[in-house]
Amino acid sequence: MTTVRNIAFGYSTTCNIKCGHCVAAEDTTHHAKMDIQHAEAIIEEMAGCNVTGISFSAGEPLIFFSDICKLVRRCHENGIYSRVVTNCFRAKTPEHSDNTVSELKQNGLSQLRISYSRWHQAHVHRNNIVNAAASCQKYGLDYFISFITDFSKEDDAFEQFLRDNNLKFFPEPLIYSGRAETFTRPDIFTDYQPNTCAMNPYLSPELDMFACCDAGMHFTKTGFFHLGNLKDHSIDALFEKKEKNTLYNFIRTMGLTTIASFLGFKARDIVKFRKCELCEKLFNSPENLAALKQSESELAYWKR
Numbered sequence: 334m335t336t337v338r339n340i341a342f343g344y345s346t347t348c349n350i351k352c353g354h355c356v357a358a359e360d361t362t363h364h365a366k367m368d369i370q371h372a373e374a375i376i377e378e379m380a381g382c383n384v385t386g387i388s389f390s391a392g393e394p395l396i397f398f399s400d401i402c403k404l405v406r407r408c409h410e411n412g413i414y415s416r417v418v419t420n421c422f423r424a425k426t427p428e429h430s431d432n433t434v435s436e437l438k439q440n441g442l443s444q445l446r447i448s449y450s451r452w453h454q455a456h457v458h459r460n461n462i463v464n465a466a467a468s469c470q471k472y473g474l475d476y477f478i479s480f481i482t483d484f485s486k487e488d489d490a491f492e493q494f495l496r497d498n499n500l501k502f503f504p505e506p507l508i509y510s511g512r513a514e515t516f517t518r519p520d521i522f523t524d525y526q527p528n529t530c531a532m533n534p535y536l537s538p539e540l541d542m543f544a545c546c547d548a549g550m551h552f553t554k555t556g557f558f559h560l561g562n563l564k565d566h567s568i569d570a571l572f573e574k575k576e577k578n579t580l581y582n583f584i585r586t587m588g589l590t591t592i593a594s595f596l597g598f599k600a601r602d603i604v605k606f607r608k609c610e611l612c613e614k615l616f617n618s619p620e621n622l623a624a625l626k627q628s629e630s631e632l633a634y635w636k637r
């Protein structure tokens with residue numbers, strides 16, 4: 334069986350704004366960045382071990398515009414699908430936006446993912462989003478808007494703005510991690526969803542690779558999702574480690590809900606958790622993690 338290998342590529346954690354909810358950044362002045370030649374070599378190595386999709390994320394990638402163009406070109410030359418995640422600070426006017434999008438397109442970018450939320454838009458004018466989407470349509474670059482929301486009424490006007498402008502958008506639940514860790518969490522009740530997770534891996538500028546590119550990077554009590562550092566391992570070895578990990582595979586296929594139930598969580602408690610919160614309860618707890626590791630073979634039989 335061929336395993337699909339995609340990765341979120343953290344070229345730099347530097348960002349030009351400071352969103353109140355940012356999961357990618359802690360409150361620190363430390364901003365790491367890869368060396369460009371090394372980043373290009375990493376992409377070549379990824380191409381050699383069947384990585385077929387790279388998403389440039391972390392901080393704001395387009396701060397390093399010419400570097401990102403070089404990296405996108407590398408992806409294109411190696412047949413790798415590339416995506417850039419941006420807050421659209423470079424789309425202040427239609428002209429600025431056209432210049433940025435056309436150059437990314439010329440370098441072979443596959444898709445632009447536009448971040449949008451009430452936290453982003455405290456720093457970036459929402460017209461930038463409209464400009465960027467219009468440029469993508471003009472130059473034939475696929476795009477979508479990732480509308481991060483906590484599903485509160487406060488976000489209604491933000492959603493309406495997207496509808497009023499006929500923009501392609503997908504709501505994404507706010508992740509209560511990083512700067513959003515201390516946010517008040519409104520109660521939720523799900524209908525006992527399986528809570529499977531695709532688990533996209535992430536490579537940091539310090540060359541640490543994680544099996545999860547979101548909240549899981551902050552599971553510091555167990556380091557459950559940390560795969561290793563490229564200074565000590567090849568990319569292929571770290572991907573293999575991810576692919577062979579039994580508990581990661583259970584997260585992908587069985588889902589967190591079944592794992593939590595197996596471990597003894599009450600059904601009526603499980604339905605109150607958001608996905609990443611449930612994941613944290615299970616895998617950022619040394620006790621729960623040890624119990625799960627000990628009973629992996631029994632867990633494998635805990636299925637319908």
Ligand code: SF4
Binds near residue numbers: 349352357391
């Ligand atoms: S959410 Fe994105 S745009 Fe906002 S501070 Fe974090 S990296 Fe920057």
Ligand code: SF4
Binds near residue numbers: 546547584609612613
């Ligand atoms: S559910 Fe777990 S693995 Fe999936 S994104 Fe959240 S923290 Fe990461």
